[in-house]
Amino acid sequence: MTALLNVTKLSASYGDFRVLHGIDLTVERGGVTALLGANGAGKTTTLRALCGMIKHSGDVVFDGVDIARCATEDIARLGIAHVPEGRGTFIALTVEENLRCGAMTRKGRASIDDDIERAYHWFPRLKERCGQQAGTLSGGEQQMLAVARALMLRPKLMLLDEPSFGLAPIIVSELFSILRKVNEQEGVGMLIVEQNAALALELARQAFLIETGRILISGSVTEIRDNESIRAAYLGY
Template identity: 50%
Template sequence: MSLLELKQVSAYYGQIRALADISVRVEQGEIVTLIGSNGAGKSTTLKSICGQVKTTGNILFDGKDISKLPPHEIATLGVAHVPEGRRIFPRLTVKENLEMGAFMVKDKKEIERRMERVFSYFPRVKERLHQKGGTMSGGEQQMLAIGRGLMMQPKILLLDEPSMGLAPVIVEQIFEIIQELNKEGMTILLVEQNAFQALQIAHRGYIIQTGNIVMEDNADALLGNEAVKEAYLA
């Protein structure tokens, strides 16, 4: 049984269909990447999993159909979404942003334990602990956004364009941390326009075009595919 499986899922913004009967699966312990151009449906796929858009079809997580659940219930099951553009709370301190990721946890010692785990991945976040989130650099904000997701202690991490707008050296750091998280057992569904970098760390990948999954394969095979090279890796 897959940890996450989308079966013939369509998604709608009003009357506009943004996803057309897509099927995607993510096994426990995998990094799976979803690749496509702007407007292809990548972010909508993640929003569908999180209950943020209207969908038809079935979305199964850990054996349970979550397609009709509200977003907060999906989050409590262990689905953490790090959205495109980071979406931190700019007027809250770094510490307060992290605490928002553990809003369901009442045990202060458990919150501190989770925070220390975040600091082990992102020492720079610890250095900025009492700084307002909005005054951090783009790279630091991305680290904070991922850290906030980790505070949920999720079973799966949904990452939407973590490299967007960042300097190459910061992108490299972020991708190294994604790999490290995965080696420690975290399952990750990665949406990324930097297809080459995403496929280098992923186990499998899906190509999405105008709301349709048009290709699925192992990451190595997609890296070597001439059509994929021409469209996304040139």
């Protein structure tokens, strides 16, 4: 059985400035892949390129479909939900309207309403604030809203860009335990970008280490964890 996401020789640039130099990576069906690396290594750029948000070349095959030349909205429609850097909240809309925006590609009001309840079940705090303007939420709540909105798409694959960024440790562990449940119970594949390597490696089964736009090392999480020199040099723990 082929992988859920298969990326080969992905290159991307901002204007003339090349950021990615032909990277290969995979996400297994129902698997979690961590993409690790320092600031400026090209992690966010990789996610943006996968979603067609920036100019890129190379092959991207998702669920047997070549999406390398698809528009961002069509990629979302195929079942890839991107939780972007900065959370991408619709700040003027209410919390519930934000969730409904996440389900915009789907049909059937009843199943969408069910999924809103499901989102509130995962994130009870959002239920308390369902009618509130989303811009008034705290950073942690907005991150939860971003994840909940992505789940509304009923995705096959989630791209998570630094979900722990700027959050208090207790919120981070809450969020990651929910992500783990979503992955285990609903089989949603995940590609997770994190600077907090320890955290990401707890969730992931496969990891890719990226440095200045190139994949340096890849392998199963156990291999990467057990390699003392990698840990010391790149993961910093």
